[in-house]
Amino acid sequence: METRTLTARTPADGAQAAGRDIPEATVARLPEYLRALTALAERGIGTCSSDELAAAVNVNSAKLRKDLSYLGSYGTRGVGYDVDYLSYQIAREIGLMQDWPVVIVGIGNLGHALANYAGFGSRGFRVVALLDAAPELVDETVGGLVVRPFDDLEAVVADGPVAIGVIATPAGAAQEVVDRLVAAGITSILNFAPTTLAVPAGVSVRKVDLSIELQILAFHEQRKGSPVVQPLAREASA
Amino acid sequence: METRTLTARTPADGAQAAGRDIPEATVARLPEYLRALTALAERGIGTCSSDELAAAVNVNSAKLRKDLSYLGSYGTRGVGYDVDYLSYQIAREIGLMQDWPVVIVGIGNLGHALANYAGFGSRGFRVVALLDAAPELVDETVGGLVVRPFDDLEAVVADGPVAIGVIATPAGAAQEVVDRLVAAGITSILNFAPTTLAVPAGVSVRKVDLSIELQILAFHEQRKGSPVVQPLAREASA
CATH class of the missing domain: 1.10.10.10 (Winged helix-like DNA-binding domain superfamily/Winged helix DNA-binding domain)
Known part of the structure; x- marks a missing residue:
């Protein structure tokens, strides 16, 4: 391999x-x-x-x-x-002077959005393959690419270099997917699945978790709504 | 208002x-x-x-x-x-013991994915409205909600509290959208548009920028591929 x-x-x-x-x-x-x-x-x-x-x-x-x-x-x-x-x-x-081929795994709603995301095309990030394990999604054309079976992963990597694997699967499938990506030699992972992935040393994972972003906002929103009441204990006890 | x-x-x-x-x-x-x-x-x-x-x-x-x-x-x-x-x-x-009503603005590919994102439904985040300025998207049903015109924003806020505004519009529209959200009283913003938003003090903005995540990965991937070559200048000049 x-x-x-x-x-x-x-x-x-x-x-x-x-x-x-x-x-x-x-x-x-x-x-x-x-x-x-x-x-x-x-x-x-x-x-x-x-x-x-x-x-x-x-x-x-x-x-x-x-x-x-x-x-x-x-x-x-x-x-x-x-x-x-x-x-x-x-x-x-x-490192934007070079080409960064990207594979997206999981072509549900989020994968569709990512495949169509214009930002991927700029700055040297080029989506080279869309993969999904679900037979009903395979052969659909999304963002100009035909969705291939996830089992084609090794063939995709053999066809040409892949720098970054994007995981847009459900949480339950993400660890198996990242294991396969890493085994295929991909060492940079952008993970959208709401789970923590275990990877060997030398593999970089960036995680985008929408519910965590919302929770961080909620934390701050709650604080705005809870003005600090200064304790009056000293005066009261004086 | x-x-x-x-x-x-x-x-x-x-x-x-x-x-x-x-x-x-x-x-x-x-x-x-x-x-x-x-x-x-x-x-x-x-x-x-x-x-x-x-x-x-x-x-x-x-x-x-x-x-x-x-x-x-x-x-x-x-x-x-x-x-x-x-x-x-x-x-x-x-702050997850309370309800966090969410409005999503911009129902393109990403907005579709967000509206269908299961993580939004958990932890008290409840999508209460989908808004888009494009007439051809209005009245479409996405994730169980009917898309409404962006101009309905103030009516949506009047109908019930909105805690968080999610911006999934193109970059060029995002500042106008956030101005309207803030004017309508929404002080927590999750921004997916690839642009920096100007907001008044007291408004929290969390930004999710997919191309920035990819660039950070590229930075690390490049470093993995560029082993540090120790300079030999001292030996050479000795």
Whole structure:
């Protein structure tokens, strides 16, 4: 079985940065900076201050400057950042100069939405296969691709590299699916199934759990509705 | 216009905790603990150690104990945590003892998936309305609800409390939608549109951006493929 999943691993561009430790929170903000820069470029803006860029992504400018310092980007005093060059630096750091073939497993409602999600097509993420275990979904065309049986997974990987597996199955099927993806050599997983997946070391899992996002909102909403009542115990006992 | 969005704000249960500051990272883990505890309860397990619970959510047990200490939960030495009672404490802390009516705006592919998402129905999150600006989507039935025009928003809020607005529109429409939601009194927003929303103070926004999740995975995948080459400069120049 072919277990290497990516062919286009050229250390040339990434090697300089690969040795530095970038905090996970900074990594999570890099795509946001990139999106803001892309919007500026589309408006024909060639340079921006750290204040402007920070405001566009809702962080303070000290944090932005610290984040960009990990990339060796410090801007020019009195001028700011060159929008195109900073975009290039961030895209290179994230790894967007290469192709990221994506397989989606589970083509129910969510899988349909993901297969049609325009954001997947941008930034080098290319959906190369849609897989589902349900015979009634196989051969349906979704987002321009024909749904294939889940058992075709190994054949899909043999046909060409797959960088990222997206799991959009019910929770009960997700562990079996991730085991098969990992066995087929896929080491980056985006999991939409509402369950925690066990994976071997070296496999990255990002989880998107809609009910958890809702619960976090509920926590804050509840606090807004419960103004803190200052205890009056000291006065009462005085 | 009715701007209060929640009627069931009883400080009784939440007030004790509302004054304490719980770190955002802990808040994000509470739903995960709750899900693991629910799974244990379903298997008939009445008590669990911090090690077991920590393993189920992929954190170390010191972090778990610290997280639960914010809730005043310390378990019993040699016995561990009572599964049912800890579930109750977490659910109360998050605010899941009350009803969280949800409105989804934008009933394209993603909105369809969200409307059918079973996780929304659990834990007190109840979809009360589906809204879309496109006339061709209005009157379609999705997930048991009839899609209504977006202009019905104020009427929906007047009909009953809405706690959370979910935005599943294209990026270009999202700011206008969130402005209308906020004007209608909704102060918690789950945003799926790939754009940063400007909201007044006091409004909570959680953003789920699929392309950002993919980019974070790409960053890590790239690093796996770029082993650090130690510079040999010192030897070479010696």
